[in-house]
Amino acid sequence: MPKYYPVMLDVRGRLAIVVGGDRVAAEKAAALSASGAHVSVIHPTFCDELLRQAEYQRVTLLRKAYEPGDLAGAFVVVAATNDAQLVEIYEKTVSLTSGVTTSSATSSLRTYWHGSSRSTWRRLR
Numbered sequence: 001m002p003k004y005y006p007v008m009l010d011v012r013g014r015l016a017i018v019v020g021g022d023r024v025a026a027e028k029a030a031a032l033s034a035s036g037a038h039v040s041v042i043h044p045t046f047c048d049e050l051l052r053q054a055e056y057q058r059v060t061l062l063r064k065a066y067e068p069g070d071l072a073g074a075f076v077v078v079a080a081t082n083d084a085q086l087v088e089i090y091e092k093t094v095s096l097t098s099g100v101t102t103s104s105a106t107s108s109l110r111t112y113w114h115g116s117s118r119s120t121w122r123r124l125r
Helices: 023-034 048-055 084-098
Strands: 015-019 038-043 059-063 076-079 110-114 117-121
Touching (some): 015 023, 023 038, 023 048, 023 076
Parallel strands (some): 015 038, 015 076, 038 059
16 A cells, blocks of 8 residues: 555635535535535435534535536535546546646645545645
8 A cells, every 4th residue: 555645734714515425425524614614515415414414504515416617616625425427527527627737836636545435635726
């Protein structure tokens, strides 16, 4: 297994988008919310835990299928789904929006290990 460098992000007051509606998405959303992010979750259906988080106004639920353009304004995006087709669409969207940059001050697509699952995080302007 490759060695990874741990990353800490200051998400306080910033938009974080979680794409997915299951228990894993709920865990990611809860962690982002607890860290001070404004969390939106995109998926056609949501597990009970996400519904509770929304009830307590910790997250905003967008009951819809993911579409290109849904990531606009996000500081952090987490793809938390096992839906292969959705992951493919998501990766294409991120690839298209990331462009090519020569500045190290701007971010690009990174894949990080978080807990026991793999999450794709992308910092957008």
